[in-house]
Amino acid sequence: MKDNVLQQDPIAAIATPLGIGALAIVRMSGQGVLAIAEKVFRKAGSNEDCALSDSPGYRAHFGRLYDGDRLVDEVVLLLFRSPASFTAEDMVEITCHGGPVVVKAVLKLLLDNGCRLAEPGEFTRRAFLNGRIDLTQAEAIGEMIHARSESAYRTAANQMKGALAHKLDALRSRLIESRALLELELDFGEEDVEFQSRDELRARVDELRREVSELVDSYQHGRLMSEGVATVIIGRPNAGKSTLLNALLEEERAIVSHMPGTTRDYIEECFIYHNTMFRLTDTAGLRDAVEEIEHEGIRRSYEKIAEADLILYLMDISEDDFMEEVATIKDIRDEYAGTELLVVANKSDGAPDADQRMQKVGEESGCRVLGISALRQEGLDKLKDEMARLTEGLDKLHEASVLVTSMRHYEALRNAEDALHNARELINTEADTELIAFELRSALDYVGEITGRVINEEVLNTIFDRFCIGK
Ligand code: GDP
Structure with missing residues (x-):
């Protein structure tokens, strides 16, 4: 996680489906949400407003929400203190009674007291921006929620655990290493030094390309697991x-x-x-x-x-x-x-x-x-x-290895594969160091885009817009 958590403006949203149920959750995240909760919450057995701002995180408080003197609902407040929360910001989860009218009244109370209604996926987006999760994990949360089969759910859970992210980060580190050595050569310009022999570099690029290709190839299976067999x-x-x-x-x-x-x-x-x-x-x-x-x-x-299929x-x-x-x-x-x-x-x-x-x-x-x-x-x-x-053995395969399930990841990996292929050709033809370095840089950017190490605002918008409000 990043050292400096950015606490943005307070947002609130209903986190559970709107319908009749025993309980529902409305949640808040951001700067000052404890103070907002404090304004509207009275702890059971007390007529005083409760000093929630002194409460430690991971603490549940039972009591009532009031809009002025009007009772809104009897609730449990769950407090999370930054950075130990989903978004890494201060967070409050309010468990209230699960009727649509009640839940909306609770949300309105929070909006009237200083929260803004969250955009779709904004909680998860903040978790990403604060380094709590990477993009593949954020997407996995979305896929897990929408999973319609056991295999789709398990594939998403694996990705949420960070299996794909770890693999990509390891790939990235090695790409950075190779590129850094090439850039050093460029810095030395005229002197014609090689910090790694071209044979070494070729072997490294081959190895990286093989690993990227494996991931690209896993997409066919990954897609069958997550989307089903068309x-x-x-x-x-x-x-x-x-x-x-x-x-x-x-x-x-x-x-x-x-x-x-x-x-x-x-x-x-x-x-x-x-x-x-x-x-x-x-x-x-x-x-x-x-x-x-x-x-x-x-x-x-x-x-x-x-x-x-x-x-x-x-x-x-x-x-x-x-x-x-x-x-x-x-x-x-x-x-x-x-x-x-x-x-x-x-x-x-x-x-x-x-x-x-x-x-x-x-x-x-x-x-x-x-x-x-x-x-x-x-x-x-x-x-x-x-x-x-058709899908025989996929379950076992998937337990053992990381599968690419998203079109976005697949396309980025294909591009990285192409860039590594180009790099390989350039090494073979003893091309300028600069050209090889350029291809490695592109491969690095493509891999980085998947996990969000390289941030592309447009990509972020398409990912998080697909989430529902409250996620
Ligand atoms: P579609 O046009 O290919 O969708 O065909 P339908 O499913 O509408 O079936 C056309 C006709 O064949 C219907 O009258 C069905 O009852 C009949 N039919 C479908 N399957 C069988 C079968 O296995 N045996 C027999 N004898 N008739 C069938």
Whole structure:
């Protein structure tokens, strides 16, 4: 933590969701919040205003809040003294009764007595500015709050603990060291001294690049852990896409979360199976002759396919012309070669020779084919097992190593990787020290941006604006 805590103007906000509950928390942070609490709080069994300013930190006080003579609520005040608080400023948490009207009255009392309503994420922003947490930890708090699956939550918790930050700080120190030696050479200018041999430097840059690349590569897995596996169900109209979607969601009804899609062309819903979250999209049907009116929907479908981690191609195996779909399957396989594709042969209940048919499709298309009956809910466990295979081993991987889960971190690391690549090329071509130093400086800046060692106001705004007020 920084030695000098900056205590900014006092802010207040409701920290718990507005609704009916046993208790709720309203909190304050900043210069003079103890004095504000003192003005409105009377300790139980006393008619005197309470001298909270003399109280030590980490102390709870039971009593009542008053607006003049009017009782507002019976509360517990929890005091934190700078720097031992979340924001590192003086803080007061007021636990009051959990009704929306009560909570708002408590907040209003604080605002009337000198607090300003906090901006979204302002508490966390102050924690960052006072060096209590770095940016990756601040973001992890946001991700943990929004986590919709166990794996997303655990990945965020790991990041909040500072695993990523430590790794990046260690990388940074080594980059600084290499660069400092190069800058020394520059200072000596004409004298043609080398403080580290070019071979040494090359080895260092290679090692750093390898570590950065590992982090970049972990993004694919990290994203699956935190956002879930983006899965699209495609196929001709009437193949049974909606029936399958409903069957998958119905079985997991207890843990289904609804996320209405942004357009009516597709719906997106989530279910969790074996700790992995799947985000399922049922797209508008694919067909060759497209009527104008459907065009937009189908274009969006293709966009969804491009973004997917897993494509479920659903076909009606009971149709006589089932082999005609092989061409489409092959097209999709080639078009989206980097994406996992699973062919699902639906309506196997409607074709006595379904097994032979599936085998034929498998042989012709070169894809794995799985038979189900969405209507009778047969074969769904096998299908889900197969879907989960995608993320198999991710849990173990993630326990052992640091995963990059955020697009922002990923992009910065990609840039750092490029800069290190350039540095390597420059060393090989015996380029000027100045040019090599420049590339190392860029790599350093990119890594520093992730943890917030290099502060970029715009980045800060986008991060903290996503928080809710009170966080
Ligand atoms: P979509 O257009 O691909 O979304 O297809 P739907 O889910 O609307 O299904 C089209 C029709 O096929 C409906 O009448 C379903 O009841 C029927 N259907 C879906 N799955 C099966 C299945 O496994 N077996 C049989 N026999 N009919 C099915």
